[in-house]
Amino acid sequence: MADKIKDAKIIFVVGGPGSGKGTQCEKVVTKYGYTHLSSGDLLRAEVASGSERGKQLQAIMQKGELVPLDTVLDMIKDAMIAKADVSKGFLIDGYPREVKQGEEFEKKIGKPCLLLYIDAKAETMVKRLMKRGETSGRADDNEETIKKRLDLYYKATEPVIAFYESRGIVKKIDSELPVDEVFSQVAKAIDAL
């Protein structure tokens, strides 16, 4: 099953909540025609469906915790298979959240050729999320949950970056700059593939 996707490029997009992952991914879609899969969006779609599983997910996300690894991985895999015939590359946004997630992804799907590390200061991320919270309607864009998401990011997700650094595929992107300047760094990394 996974061999259908084996020729497409896989890019992990990792960064803290509100760092600008989604914003940059949209721009990559426009310029390069890659398929954007946000693990958070996939989970929110399941919540919106009102299914029993969605209800369980909602409770976890509201607390800013991680949903079980297999749940997210299965969703990503299904979405990748659905696009396999038409996609030349995949942006996996917001995944892996912890080293174990990365290892399982590689076992079940394939290896990433690049990890875009979208880096912004904690203070910047909080500011952006509070602003986004005014209009996003996201249950987790509130002060209390933002704090938990940040803590978990530093504890569980930052080690992911070190893990892939040892493989030499990490490109650190300074996301404190205006969106277009952030994107020129992203484009340079993709052009170099």
Ligand SMILES: Nc1ccn([C@@H]2O[C@H](COP(=O)(O)OP(=O)(O)OP(=O)(O)O)[C@@H](O)[C@H]2O)c(=O)n1
């Ligand atoms: N691989 C993932 C991705 C998401 N989540 C859950 O979904 C929530 C929202 O994920 P996401 O949209 O990726 O959130 P952030 O990166 O925190 O924020 P953003 O959308 O701003 O990227 C997370 O807090 C977490 O509860 C998860 O458990 N595992």
Ligand SMILES: Nc1nc2c(ncn2[C@@H]2O[C@H](COP(=O)(O)OP(=O)(O)O)[C@@H](O)[C@H]2O)c(=O)[nH]1
């Ligand atoms: N100033 C500035 N704001 C940004 C930038 N990237 C994203 N934002 C804003 O920050 C918020 C979070 O961005 P989003 O792409 O949803 O981040 P994600 O949580 O990493 O997916 C949004 O409201 C964006 O408009 C950037 O490079 N510069």
Ligand SMILES: [Mg+2]
């Ligand atoms: Mg996002």
